[in-house]
Amino acid sequence: MRYVSTRGRAPVLDFPGVLLAGLAEDGGLYVPEVWPSFSAAEIRALRGLPYAELATRIIAPFVGNAMPRLSRLCEEAYAGFDHPAVVPLVQIESGLWIQELFHGPTLAFKDLALQLVGRMFEEVLGGERLTIVGATSGDTGAAAIEALKNRSGIAIAILHPEGRVSEAQRRQMTTAVSANVANIAIKGSFDDCQDLVKAMFADEGFRREMRLSAVNSINWARIAAQIPYYFAAGLALGAPEREVAFSVPTGNFGNVLAAWAAARMGLPVARLIVACNQNDILARFLAANDMSVRPVMPSLAPSMDIQVSSNFERLLFELLDRDPQAVERIMLGFRREGRMAVPPRAWTRMRTLFAGFALDDAGTEAEIGRLHRVSGYLADPHSAIGIAGARAAAGTLAPAVPIIAAATAHPAKFAPAVERASGVRPALPVRLAELYQRPEHCAVAGNDLVAVEGLVRALAERTAGLGIAA
Numbered sequence: 001m002r003y004v005s006t007r008g009r010a011p012v013l014d015f016p017g018v019l020l021a022g023l024a025e026d027g028g029l030y031v032p033e034v035w036p037s038f039s040a041a042e043i044r045a046l047r048g049l050p051y052a053e054l055a056t057r058i059i060a061p062f063v064g065n066a067m068p069r070l071s072r073l074c075e076e077a078y079a080g081f082d083h084p085a086v087v088p089l090v091q092i093e094s095g096l097w098i099q100e101l102f103h104g105p106t107l108a109f110k111d112l113a114l115q116l117v118g119r120m121f122e123e124v125l126g127g128e129r130l131t132i133v134g135a136t137s138g139d140t141g142a143a144a145i146e147a148l149k150n151r152s153g154i155a156i157a158i159l160h161p162e163g164r165v166s167e168a169q170r171r172q173m174t175t176a177v178s179a180n181v182a183n184i185a186i187k188g189s190f191d192d193c194q195d196l197v198k199a200m201f202a203d204e205g206f207r208r209e210m211r212l213s214a215v216n217s218i219n220w221a222r223i224a225a226q227i228p229y230y231f232a233a234g235l236a237l238g239a240p241e242r243e244v245a246f247s248v249p250t251g252n253f254g255n256v257l258a259a260w261a262a263a264r265m266g267l268p269v270a271r272l273i274v275a276c277n278q279n280d281i282l283a284r285f286l287a288a289n290d291m292s293v294r295p296v297m298p299s300l301a302p303s304m305d306i307q308v309s310s311n312f313e314r315l316l317f318e319l320l321d322r323d324p325q326a327v328e329r330i331m332l333g334f335r336r337e338g339r340m341a342v343p344p345r346a347w348t349r350m351r352t353l354f355a356g357f358a359l360d361d362a363g364t365e366a367e368i369g370r371l372h373r374v375s376g377y378l379a380d381p382h383s384a385i386g387i388a389g390a391r392a393a394a395g396t397l398a399p400a401v402p403i404i405a406a407a408t409a410h411p412a413k414f415a416p417a418v419e420r421a422s423g424v425r426p427a428l429p430v431r432l433a434e435l436y437q438r439p440e441h442c443a444v445a446g447n448d449l450v451a452v453e454g455l456v457r458a459l460a461e462r463t464a465g466l467g468i469a470a
């Protein structure tokens, strides 16, 4: 499989190439040159497979023959999950299911991709050095650190917005004991962190010197690794004979893009609900073709506190019939003016499958409380937003179409909000029981590229022992 950039001016790469490159050199994102597709018979043949094997089959076409040990890596990646189904479904109402994506080591859905992608990095590097930098609004950082700590040859620096991630999220990152890990708290928003990461990539000299790579959801490998659980849910509820719908709590648009990819590959999907918190730019866009940036408002669901959703560009590329010039024009305009409208045909096309939904903090608390009263289910704020989105959409779908709401984080990751809303304090799973006793390690920096590059360089040198730049 070969990969092209959404902006059309970066080299065409193979899977190991996009895995290591992260963002494309022209500022675009890598996408498969052609989409793999599965016939109904091929989808049917996946029914009942153990999750690791299903994942291997779905991911294999994206990897091509670049990774002979893919099946082994999937086995290892998902063996550390604490539920035998890996991504279990729980029915809470007639026609409404929750897919729990939080049974990995850091209790959020990011583990499903990163536990695999961390192993893929080590596999393709074969001992060569690499520096991973990433911005996190909470869960990516913890999952990336957990996936990459103590892996040979790899240094990892994670930027998070100071004071804007939950205490559990922060501690999962800052308590990692490994010399190849640096946490950097930035005085700013998640978008500032993401801009700093993009600026490091744009700094050609620094990028080469550090051999930079990314594990943000701009990395194609992560999206690929998120596609299988949509197939798993669909198959369990009757696909390919029956259509299904998904409601996905959305921030950077990576998870819902993976759902779209599953549909593009042949899974019959009736609707994709893009569920947002009060940072509702995508819901506003879906309602009125107006993607206009507003200041980020911190919410109870911090991993969705985003205004600029990087992965939207991948969908835009498809909506514009894969015209890279048109993508570049629109994206540069968006950067300049803080707003975009897409050609009416593209917008209409998007709305045939996608629907927006937004819920503010008060609504999120009410949903957590309601859910617990009615069904005894404890949801974290992100998951609750997805569940509310699913309930809101139920009436608009054919009665036979089951809706699956993605539960993206364990409630104990957001215990204070969950307790306030439901009266119940969710317990941390045993493996994280002493999270609040472990010492933290974290540097603090302003929204300042030079300072951050200095911290990353120091980490790379410390990790290499002898200096990565030689």
Ligand SMILES: *Cc1c(COP(=O)(O)O)cnc(C)c1O
Pocket: 108, 109, 110, 138, 139, 140, 217, 249, 250, 251, 252, 253, 254, 255, 256, 303, 304, 382, 383, 408, 409
């Ligand atoms: C990352 C995250 C999201 C948002 O996912 P995207 O792929 O960025 O849209 C939602 N919920 C939780 C708990 C997350 O960690």
